[in-house]
Amino acid sequence: MSKYTDQILYAVEMRGTVTVLDLANTLGVSDQTIRRVSQPLVDSGDIKKVHGALVSSRTASDPPFMARMKLNRDAKVAIAKKATEIIKDGDSLAIDAGSTSGFVALALRARKDLNVVTNSAFVASTLAGIAGNRVTMAGNQLRDFDGAAFDRNAFEVIERSKVDYVVLSASIVNPHRGFLVHEQCEVDIANAMFNSADRSIMAVDHSKFNPEDKSPALCQPPLRPDDIVITDRQPPVQFAAFLSGLDLKIA
């Protein structure tokens, strides 16, 4: 039993399977430590081990929300880690329902005493597990494919909140139109969160920076000066003007 045991068990149960390197990254320790600490868990049959990863010894047929989170996983993990360097214990924050935000929520399990309001059931259940956190789920009716709520209750709850940070995500970044998503309801929630927050953190991986992309999309609220943009690679030069004045962090 080590101080990492609980977190390893949680990650394995939650995701069905986690690579050793992934765990090492999120817990901020070396891969060797993960191997050492997980050895007793494997011996006692709590979890199983395959080459490269730890897997839940439960019936191996339930990769929940995380399955969809495979895309650009490394980039998102890095971005999420960066976000935890900004957010401190005890901070209050709103988190949207994007997949990158899901990784931020997982990484934020390393923080404590957080005040969280989110419209994503995944984010809510991820962070509610940490004793000391106060988590508020905004909304009742969940969208089927990602468990996010966009009903009236969601807006009411968000609008009566006041938070230090809002963590937002985007599907596309366009040098002229800004951060874009596909659904109006997502923009509306983002706006409500944005207005409740002192400062915004926009988390987008490099694949979203596509100057050519002309697909129809809707604009997220324009960021304020000194709002934070976290990404995993230096964005193309076309975005220089658009990003000037923002606090760009490369994970």
Place this chain on the structure above:
Amino acid sequence: MSKYTDQILYAVEMRGTVTVLDLANTLGVSDQTIRRVSQPLVDSGDIKKVHGALVSSRTASDPPFMARMKLNRDAKVAIAKKATEIIKDGDSLAIDAGSTSGFVALALRARKDLNVVTNSAFVASTLAGIAGNRVTMAGNQLRDFDGAAFDRNAFEVIERSKVDYVVLSASIVNPHRGFLVHEQCEVDIANAMFNSADRSIMAVDHSKFNPEDKSPALCQPPLRPDDIVITDRQPPVQFAAFLSGLDLKIA
């Protein structure tokens, strides 16, 4: 017993695990003091100690959510599987926030087009991922250790629902008093769900059938004739009278 004992106990119970240095920091004393003061607590078994941290050793009646998910896992998996034989695609159901219910939710990922209302963020995010499901999260304010909601919104949402089945769980089964849980708010939610449902499914593993257990507890709503009880072993003979008239299924 020192002036810090309460604070240490509180911190450990709240957070599940706290590093010694962390505690020293927040209490404004040296690490050595924390070790000295926590030593008697460790000796008396109130908390446990690992290298670098103190961890909660809460007894089986009230462990953190994820720990409970490990307890009697095989039994719960079997029970959950049985539940999926009763519940068909397209059914509507309410699910409470017990740990056995968490397994039922995982097993129900094999069903589709379900209408689900639950006050557990874990259950909600588990089932929201399935295309075709309509999932409603009842409640906004989540309890920290298991992500369950018991606020007014939870009751409002449940009370305006109408479902085929309610999946309930219990902490103890007593031959005279019935199915018991520890918190009044859990009973209240169970009652609300019970009243919204045509038929109840009570999911309890064999370890809960303890005729001796006298620990204080509150009664779940009394089941109606032909309501279903799923468990993993034939209950002791003392329960025969209590279970008569119910539809007992052994997984």
Place this chain on the structure above:
DNA sequence: AACCAAATCAACAAAAATCAACAATTCAGA
């Protein structure tokens, strides 16, 4: 079969946590 990259393992050095002993501090009661 041979090859490569990634993962694992073993072993040692570095870092962190623990423990024991002692000095400094607090504070109640004479």
Place this chain on the structure above:
DNA sequence: TCTGAATTGTTGATTTTTGTTGATTTGGTT
């Protein structure tokens, strides 16, 4: 004010854990 018990911080020795390095194994590919 003084005394002595109890508590706390500090120091250095000891133990445990962790990171790193390099050799070895594994899984997959040509």
